[in-house]
Amino acid sequence: MISERCVSCTTFNIFAPIYKRLSEKDQSCRESQYRAYWQSRNQSIIDRLLGDRSSVICLQEVWLGNEELVDMYEKRLGDAGYISFKLARTNNRGDGLLTAVRRDHFRILNYRELLFNDFGDRVAQLLHVESVVPVLQGPNSNIHAQIIIVNTHLLFPHDSSLCIVRLQQVYKILLYIETYQKEHNLSPMPIVLCGDWNGSKRGHVYKFLRSQGFVSSYDTAHHYTDNDADCHKWVSHRNHRGNICGVDFIWLLNPNMYRKPLRTSWSEAVFGIIKYLLQAASLTNDDAFAFLKADNLGDYIIYSGFCQALHQLGITSQLDGLGPEDAKDLWFQADIDGDGVVNYEEFMKRIWSLKWSEHPNEILGQGTERGSATSIGKHQAFGFRVKDAVLFPPEVEKGMWPEDYSLSDHAPLTVVFSPVRMSYSPS
Numbered sequence: 001m002i003s004e005r006c007v008s009c010t011t012f013n014i015f016a017p018i019y020k021r022l023s024e025k026d027q028s029c030r031e032s033q034y035r036a037y038w039q040s041r042n043q044s045i046i047d048r049l050l051g052d053r054s055s056v057i058c059l060q061e062v063w064l065g066n067e068e069l070v071d072m073y074e075k076r077l078g079d080a081g082y083i084s085f086k087l088a089r090t091n092n093r094g095d096g097l098l099t100a101v102r103r104d105h106f107r108i109l110n111y112r113e114l115l116f117n118d119f120g121d122r123v124a125q126l127l128h129v130e131s132v133v134p135v136l137q138g139p140n141s142n143i144h145a146q147i148i149i150v151n152t153h154l155l156f157p158h159d160s161s162l163c164i165v166r167l168q169q170v171y172k173i174l175l176y177i178e179t180y181q182k183e184h185n186l187s188p189m190p191i192v193l194c195g196d197w198n199g200s201k202r203g204h205v206y207k208f209l210r211s212q213g214f215v216s217s218y219d220t221a222h223h224y225t226d227n228d229a230d231c232h233k234w235v236s237h238r239n240h241r242g243n244i245c246g247v248d249f250i251w252l253l254n255p256n257m258y259r260k261p262l263r264t265s266w267s268e269a270v271f272g273i274i275k276y277l278l279q280a281a282s283l284t285n286d287d288a289f290a291f292l293k294a295d296n297l298g299d300y301i302i303y304s305g306f307c308q309a310l311h312q313l314g315i316t317s318q319l320d321g322l323g324p325e326d327a328k329d330l331w332f333q334a335d336i337d338g339d340g341v342v343n344y345e346e347f348m349k350r351i352w353s354l355k356w357s358e359h360p361n362e363i364l365g366q367g368t369e370r371g372s373a374t375s376i377g378k379h380q381a382f383g384f385r386v387k388d389a390v391l392f393p394p395e396v397e398k399g400m401w402p403e404d405y406s407l408s409d410h411a412p413l414t415v416v417f418s419p420v421r422m423s424y425s426p427s
Helices: 035-052 067-079 160-183 204-211 217-221 262-280 285-293 303-312 324-334 344-352 394-398
Strands: 007-013 056-062 082-088 096-102 106-115 123-131 146-153 191-196 248-253 379-391 413-424
Touching: 007 035, 007 146, 007 191, 007 248, 035 067, 056 067, 056 146, 056 191, 067 082, 067 096, 082 106, 082 123, 096 106, 096 123, 096 146, 106 146, 106 160, 123 160, 146 160, 160 204, 160 262, 204 262, 217 248, 217 379, 217 413, 248 379, 248 413, 262 285, 262 324, 262 344, 285 303, 285 344, 303 324, 324 344, 379 394
Parallel strands: 007 056, 146 191
Antiparallel strands: 007 413, 056 096, 082 096, 106 123, 123 146, 191 248, 379 413
């Protein structure tokens, strides 16, 4: 008889009072000016969180610049059995992240802070945790699960030129996780990424994470695909422009998921951004090729012209855009035959008609009971299945935003994971 203990996770952008406008006519009137307002709303938020009692709570836009509000969260969560970690955005932006973990569910093995120091002063938290009691118990073995959890809040895409900055932020997170796992010689384990990603299912960040084997827990639970038809089935945010969109995700990566090398996926994602910007300028494939050629008279692209085009597109001109080494990496990817130039065929294959893996459906072994894997070379690991995922209020699950919802301009997302043994092929 196998018994299991599920793990739950909630992510919620709670809308910092310093950003919450109380009047459309007076944009300077913020909730932070009225203690009774922000105190009442945040007490209600905590009530909601404690009602759900998730194993892990990941909050964004916590008003860390206000000691009273911080004490409120830390005391009430602490009294309920949580240990909290907070991280302010750089340059005294006023808000930041707070991650709370139930002491009776997980012990903290390590906690790390990621400071991007780039445009937008974004940060991320990494927690390496282990279950206090076995998540799977059987007659012959018990599994104490180890998980890597990340909480973050990406830059808002005020314009398309910031696509590369947002992609760089995600790349840094994944690179940090990869480095952390190697440095500590960790066995394969589930990775859960939580937060406000400020981008929809149509965006470059979404496609990049999918190419790395991550799945959107909510979409998995509700059997939604990556197709455009499913892009607006649910929403989680009404932004300052009045648009409703789905931007809050809990991403899951299991040990048995196929993953391309991180740098390869990153290069493909950047090529995707380059094509997007070229098409946004209404360039056809022939016009785009001519643009990348710059002043070169030959029927091919040379490195200097390529770099000039990247600068003009804003790929290398942002504060945290691509550096010289990044540009060289892209060039080597584009120059397929290595002859020092990129001809029209290579341009079409690498940039204009690139078929990169947005939907990595290759799964190296499904969840199995120990001992049932028969493939030679297979290893056993612990992973998660998405058991359930819920957005609140219920209307957002139908793609609508209720006018009477007042907790935040975001909807909290809660996912329940069930543990499972699975086989995988070591890379």
